[in-house]
Amino acid sequence: MFVIDAITGTKHLRRERRFAVDLAAELRGEAADVPVRLLDLSRGGALGACPRPPAARSLVTLVRGALTVEARVAWAGRDRFGLEFARPIRATDLLIQLSLSRAKPV
DSSP: OEEEOTTTOOEEEOOSOOEEEEEEEEEEOSSOEEEEEEEEEOSSEEEEEOSSOOOTTOEEEEEETTEEEEEEEEEEOSSEEEEEESSOOOHHHHHHHHHHOOOOOO
16 A cells, blocks of 8 residues: 655555554643543554644654553544554554454454
């Protein structure tokens, strides 16, 4: 699958398969802690939603239960944003989060 970077317009292949989820989480950033909903998740990133997304390129920490991940906001839109994790999360952490999600399988 190809993805177009919203900032640079560069077309590239997505590295990890993303899974649909419906999970409450928190983004911790320089300005404030923001409650968010995760809409999809992979080992390398996530799609999130909130009324006021953090600015593109900002550095944040995603906190979801015992999972804490340093990330960069890859892009931000009206009420959604994409995260690129500093390091891929472990496969077991991904499986735990998928098992806790209320999203219906696609």
